[in-house]
Amino acid sequence: MDISTFVILSGGLFLGWALGANDAANVFGTAVGTKMVRFATAALVCSLFVVLGSVISGAGPAETLSKLSEIDQSLHAFIAVVSAGFTVFIMTRFGLPVSTSQAIVGALVGWNIFQGIETDSDILKTIIASWIFCPLLAGLIAAALLPPLAATMRILNLRLFVQDATVRWALLVAGAFGAYSLGANNIANVMGPFIHVVQPPSIGFGSVLLLDSTQVLFLIGALAIVVGVVTYGRRVMLTVGRNLFQLSPLTAWVAVVSHAIVLILFTSKSLASWLDAAGLPQIPLVPVSSSQAIVGAVIGIGLLRGASSIRWHLVGGIVLGWLVTPICAGMLCLAVLISVQSIL
Amino acid sequence: MFFKNTKLLSRTKRLEIQIEEFLDKVTESTELFSIAFKVYLAEGVDTQFEEFMNKIQATEREGDELRRQIETELYERTLIPDLRSDVIWLIENMDKLTNTCKANLFRLSIQQPEIPDKLRATYIELIDITIDCVDKVVFTARNFFEDHESVADLAREVALLETKADEVSSPLQRRIFDSDLDLSQKMQLRYFVEHFDELANQSEDIADQLAISAIKRRI
Numbered sequence: 098m099d100i101s102t103f104v105i106l107s108g109g110l111f112l113g114w115a116l117g118a119n120d121a122a123n124v125f126g127t128a129v130g131t132k133m134v135r136f137a138t139a140a141l142v143c144s145l146f147v148v149l150g151s152v153i154s155g156a157g158p159a160e161t162l163s164k165l166s167e168i169d170q171s172l173h174a175f176i177a178v179v180s181a182g183f184t185v186f187i188m189t190r191f192g193l194p195v196s197t198s199q200a201i202v203g204a205l206v207g208w209n210i211f212q213g214i215e216t217d218s219d220i221l222k223t224i225i226a227s228w229i230f231c232p233l234l235a236g237l238i239a240a241a242l243l244p245p246l247a248a249t250m251r252i253l254n255l256r257l258f259v260q261d262a263t264v265r266w267a268l269l270v271a272g273a274f275g276a277y278s279l280g281a282n283n284i285a286n287v288m289g290p291f292i293h294v295v296q297p298p299s300i301g302f303g304s305v306l307l308l309d310s311t312q313v314l315f316l317i318g319a320l321a322i323v324v325g326v327v328t329y330g331r332r333v334m335l336t337v338g339r340n341l342f343q344l345s346p347l348t349a350w351v352a353v354v355s356h357a358i359v360l361i362l363f364t365s366k367s368l369a370s371w372l373d374a375a376g377l378p379q380i381p382l383v384p385v386s387s388s389q390a391i392v393g394a395v396i397g398i399g400l401l402r403g404a405s406s407i408r409w410h411l412v413g414g415i416v417l418g419w420l421v422t423p424i425c426a427g428m429l430c431l432a433v434l435i436s437v438q439s440i441l
Numbered sequence: 442m443f444f445k446n447t448k449l450l451s452r453t454k455r456l457e458i459q460i461e462e463f464l465d466k467v468t469e470s471t472e473l474f475s476i477a478f479k480v481y482l483a484e485g486v487d488t489q490f491e492e493f494m495n496k497i498q499a500t501e502r503e504g505d506e507l508r509r510q511i512e513t514e515l516y517e518r519t520l521i522p523d524l525r526s527d528v529i530w531l532i533e534n535m536d537k538l539t540n541t542c543k544a545n546l547f548r549l550s551i552q553q554p555e556i557p558d559k560l561r562a563t564y565i566e567l568i569d570i571t572i573d574c575v576d577k578v579v580f581t582a583r584n585f586f587e588d589h590e591s592v593a594d595l596a597r598e599v600a601l602l603e604t605k606a607d608e609v610s611s612p613l614q615r616r617i618f619d620s621d622l623d624l625s626q627k628m629q630l631r632y633f634v635e636h637f638d639e640l641a642n643q644s645e646d647i648a649d650q651l652a653i654s655a656i657k658r659r660i
Contacts, residue, residue: 247659257524257586258453260658345657 102295105171108178110321113287116197117325120387122333124275127349128268129334136331143276144323150280151319152312157366157382158285165220166205171294177204178290180430195422196386201286203423207430223381228419231385232393239355239394240401264346271353278360285384288318348398355394389415456514459507464579466504467535471575473497474542478568482561486550497543504539508532527654534647538575545636554629567609571640574602578644585651592655599648606641610634
């Protein structure tokens with residue numbers, strides 16, 4: 098790959114960095130914030146599993162994004178991703194719970210409008226429905242997981258030090274699962290728009306193909322996520338762990354596992370085929386918001402424990418994110434594309 | 442990784458043993474206090490009483506050393522972040538029970554109060570109840586580490602013993618002030634009742650906190 102390819106990919110790499118810096122906290126925030134797991138261990142496990150998830154299972158959601166919009170010019174792909182990244186940056190500055198998934202979809206629709214291509218409304222509806230179902234599903238799964246876990250812990254009645262060690266390992270394993278599903282589901286946001294415009298050489302030994310071109314692209318994106326985790330993840334993890342999540346380590350485990358299950362449900366091709374074969378309603382393979390899945394899980398746990406009221410500002414933030422993020426990213430992408438076209 | 446985990450497990454085991462030994466010291470000091478008080482009532486401050494004082498001082502020193510080792514281990518090596526502060530609070534407050542026992546013997550040794558015969562049985566009854574209360578809180582603390590589901594029930598038993606101690610100490614103080622003793626002696630005897638009863642109050646505070654910490658260990 099030449100330098101110009103990396104320049105084109107830089108927008109995606111920036112988005113990947115931001116994703117690593119922010120969303121790794123959803124997976125390991127509580128564990129690191131409460132010092133149950135050291136940051137170095139969390140960063141290592143998170144990085145490894147984000148890369149594995151991206152390269153092994155990242156194709157499904159990326160294909161859905163490709164169906165929404167097939168950007169065929171590298172400059173346009175760059176503008177779409179940078180518009181999404183900038184929207185995420187600005188909304189984060191205003192403290193809104195922003196999702197890279199929603200930003201990138203908005204930017205892709207903006208590109209469709211610019212090109213005069215009609216956006217496939219069925220795919221768009223499926224994607225938007227997935228955003229709504231994602232936190233709801235996470236809440237339901239968390240509420241379903243908590244009672245049997247609580248009963249098991251009561252029956253086991255572990256000694257304090259044994260319980261402590263068990264919970265620490267459980268958080269690490271859940272974090273690995275969460276990181277895998279995060280990489281698998283969200284790599285589409287980072288590298289999806291480049292699939293048709295950047296095709297790096299595949300990697301293999303002799304006749305054995307190890308990584309095809311798309312997987313190499315996802316590997317590059319995953320490495321950008323890793324850089325985000327390593328360079329900025331600690332600060333966000335500590336903020337999330339200490340300030341936002343007043344959860345016990347075990348409820349944090351339930352939240353992380355629920356989040357990971359939801360992300361993998363919206364990612365796994367094998368699961369989709371299995372559901373199809375079993376005649377069950379298929380779950381679309383769509384990039385969803387990791388942060389909103391976690392918030393959904395926390396609200397689910399809160400409701401199950403008889404919280405007197407839902408934190409409506411969190412729910413309001415999610416709904417606002419559904420509306421504002423794609424609209425802003427789409428308008429920004431459209432505006433930049435028009436401006437660039439008038440200049441060139 | 443395996444060796445690191447094995448090391449962690451052996452450190453955890455060592456810490457559990459240290460906590461056990463520390464709790465043994467608390468029980469030991471209350472037993473010494475109880476026996477020494479009975480020796481005082483029988484013989485006053487004699488060589489036997491002095492021996493008990495020396496023993497309780499040695500027990501307190503050993504307890505302090507164990508407390509420091511446990512705290513260092515908790516802070517520096519074994520990380521149980523969510524419960525670390527609870528465990529340290531527990532250890533420090535259990536240590537205060539030992540200190541109270543030692544301080545009571547020193548007060549007896551320095552002031553040598555004259556306890557009238559008619560009040561002695563009630564003083565012994567008060568001491569016995571407070572020692573039961575301390576024993577129960579030590580048992581509750583052991584269960585906090587081993588079987589936390591039972592802590593709430595045990596904490597209630599500690600509270601009942603503390604109430605029982607109050608039911609003995611209040612009438613005892615009334616009897617002291619209803620007697621013909623000098624006001625100075627009345628004040629001194631009341632002072633000792635309060636200090637003996639303090640062991641039960643401290644035990645109740647620890648048990649209450651243990652019950653809360655045990656709830657925190659649930660989901």
